[in-house]
Amino acid sequence: MFGAGGGTSSYEEIEQTDLVVLWGSNAREAHPIFFHHLLKGLRRGAKMYVVDPRRTTSAQWADVWLGIDVGSDIALANAVAREIIHAGLVNTEFVRRATSGFEEYAASVEPFTLAEGERLTRVPGDLIADLAHDYGRAGRAQLCWTLGITEHHTATDNVLALCNLALLTGHVGRFGSGLVPLRGQNNVQGGGDMGALPNKFPGFQDVADDAVRARFEARWGVAVPRGPGWHLAQMFDAIERTELRALYVLGENPAQSEADKHRTVRLLGELDHLVVQDIFLTKTAQLADVVLPAAVASFESEGTVTSSERRVQRLRPARRPPGEARDDIDIICEVARRLGHDWGQPSAEEVWDECRSLSPMHAGMRYDRLEAMGGIQWPCPTEDHPGTQFLHARLWEEDPAERGAAAPFSPVEFEPPLDELSDEFPVRLTTGRRLDSFNTGVQTGGYASPLRRPETLDLSPEDMAGLGVAEGETVQVSSRRGSITVPVHLDRSLRPGLAFMTLHFPDQAETNVLTLDSWDPKSGTAEFKATAVRVERLPGALEAQAVPA
Amino acid sequence: MNTVAPAPAPVALRRSVELTVDGDPVIAPEGTTILQACRARGIEVPTLCYLETLAPVNVCRVCVVEVDGSRALVPSCSRPVAAGMVVRTDSERVRTSRRMVLELLASSVDLSTAGSDVHRWIEQYGARPERHGPAARAADRDHAHAGHHEAPAVGAAATVAQPVKRDNDQYVRDYAKCILCYKCVEACGEEAQNTFAIAVAGRGFDARISTEFDAALPDSACVYCGNCIGVCPTGALMFVSEHDLRARGDWDESRQEVTRTVCPYCGVGCNLELHVQDNRIVKVTSPLDHDVTSGNLCVKGRFGFEFAQE
DSSP, X not given: OTTSOSOSOXXXXXXXXXEEEEESOXXXXXXXXXXXXXXXXXXXXXXXXXXXXXXXXXXXXXXXXXXXXXTOHXXXXXXXXXXXXXXXXXXXXXXXXXXXXXXXXXXXXXXXXXXXXXXXXXXXXXXXXXXXXXXXHOSSEEEEEOHHHHSSTTHHHHXXXXXXXXXXXXXXXXXXXXXXXXXXXXXXXXXXXTTOSTTEETTTEETTOHHHHHHHHHHHTSOOOXXXXXXXXXXXXXXXXXXXXXXXXXXXXXXXXXXXXXXXXXXXXXXXXXXXXESSOOTTGGXXXXXXXXXXXXHHXXXXXXXXXXEEXXXXXXXXXXXXXXXXXXXXXXXXXHTTOOOOOOOHHHHHHHHHHHOGGGTTOOHHHHHHHTOEESOOOSTTOOOOSSSOGGGGOSSHHHHOSOEEOOOOXXXXXXXXXXXXXXXXXXXXXXXXXXXXXXXXXXXXXXXXXXXXXXXXXXXXXXXXXXXXXXXXXEOSSOEEEEEEEEOTTOOTTEEEEOSSOTTTOOGGGTSOOOBOTTTOOBOXXXXXXXXXXXXXXXXXXXXXX | XXXXXXXXXXXXXXXXXXXXXXXXXXXXXXXXXXXXXXXXXXXXXXXXXXXXXXXXXXXXXXXXXXXXXXXXXEETTTOBOOTTOEEESSOHHHHHHHHHHHHHHHHHSOOXXXXXXHHHHHHHTTOOGGGGOSBOOOOOOTTOOTTOOOXXXXXXXXXXXXXXBOOSSSEEEOGGGOOOOOHHHHHHTTTTTOOOOEEEESSGGGOEEEEGGGOOGGGSSOOOOOHHHHHOSSSSEEEHHHHHHHHTTOXXXXXXXXXXXXXXXXXXXXXXXXXXXXXXXXXXXXXXXOTTTTTOOOHHHHHTTGGGOO
């Protein structure tokens, strides 16, 4: 945001803030140790708002829960903004000095009155006003989000809508005030840092920048294409168009993790050549022409990962990998060698040092410093730099030269979820994680979790009664793309018309048969959070129930 | 409301305090405890219920020291230093008190898996638990009502002996080894996890750590973060993996290597300490001194490593 793709704040700051807004995040279950820091803040006296369609275990800690309709986040953010503006709570000095585009933005949110906000989001207007007033008045405020914001077809606009609120109130660039996207995987931040984005080099440097490209080309001794590559969703579209014929998949299980599973598997099957490098023979690996067994990064490899507070930390091998499994760097260098490029056998530290030489924000992060300091937060431009606790402090500089470019407001349009509710598909199905499981369950399936229970379709008490279904009864769930059968489970955190499933047990319940693979054109994220479904009792269920046991 | 000036990060400026410890002048920052001041000078003070990541609860009394002008011995883990304070950490009175604490604990609790420090202190302070007599018959502690304590037979040492609780796949609770230090209760409660699955039930000698109505863990509020096990000083709370290796006689810390790495799950960046024996992960802990976790983990980080084992 404002140029660098990372959370602005540190965990320490959520302990020291006055107001926490958790928006589309169930951190209590998805980021439990971050929630420890958050609870310290609450115990210190911070107030918390949770914006979530479900009254989650996180929401149960909130002072105020805003039970928003799935996918109406922009409408809510815009209504909050309008209320902040009309209540005179804009940080006018900050807006004047450090931002641009306020007038246009203010005009864009003007239609979002409290009544209109309530109509679009189903959050009571007085609660929208309370959030606006508390956020506008707070000395320090942290705005945190997770996939409830980003797994929508409007993912990028959703994030921008939240950034606008921080700019309006000056809740960014100061200790205790910031924007915190909580990362769902241990190195999803690091993947971005390292340039695993279609248009970036390591350190978020633009591939279209000639000077930057020249430095990388000089170091690597090859020409680098000027144009952007494809993100994941574009790759699948390119397979569909038969433009993309070979795929090398590292540590990803798209056959089960992508939305609209039937299409994904069909497209993977249409490739000329599929290589999968993974620690498991995943469903994707089973489709591959070549499988390269890899060592477990966190337990069997040397390397680094970056956390949600931009902290780069070292991974160290604790055990030998099994059988023929090899370190990712070994495998990649061996593939390169067979393709005619001898990169030698660099250590993880040598690879990292090359990165430091090309990415200014990582330049000061020597391995021994990472070790001694328990990790370093980027940017860390020199070897005597302590790392950066929070970003964008420059926006508060007195001197316009030091303040630099203004942070732009980004007016965003509200669009409801693409998979519309109808008489045929009247129930909104949303997805998320449970505390003890992770993604498609590849890693968490193997341990004996006392908390684990089979996948279910979670329904509100009202919907259970309306359908006449009993706890544990298997029902058919259908979307416009497919049907699955799954047992139902009563969940009092849900409202009528809202259902919940996880993606943790694809072998038992293929949630992604139901989901829509339409994706955000800017980020490539699919709309996992908003599927329109119909829930039906299975034929024979009534008769079966009538038979005495 | 803050219009322009960014608030600086808070910086705690602390004055220094002069005191005397064991006859020597000591300067310590205001607000530090006697224990911290002693440790900074390399003076060993035994502790059982104290942990640097938890607020002191003052229950074990093994860290007591003598402070001039104070009628009773004071717990060094929680008493802040004060100007002019005269502290004795090794007086006869202090040694007697510590000996009694260790002796009573050792006579009533199975300390076989407690840390080596505990056994060293028992020796060092001359505690003789055996003089309290042979262990009394185990009593049903979970259903004891306050005020109805049954005294053991004359000449027998009352104990907290009771059957091991094993009601799930990850935790073993052997409260015959529990010294009631409260660390697990604090870690499960306000100090870290805020789950409140366990508390102290009962009074006096019948006090014990319990879930609500002694429910089995799977029926309790427990979320299996293992943070209680992480702080237990005696092995009363133990991971099944460690418990079973010990039961088979295969637990061997001399063959274990501990490697610090980062959890493979969410993006918080929790540091893990993997305890590996014979190329198998046998236990996962987290460093107390790392500010992301302060020793705490969630169920995935703590137990979700089996995918990496053959």
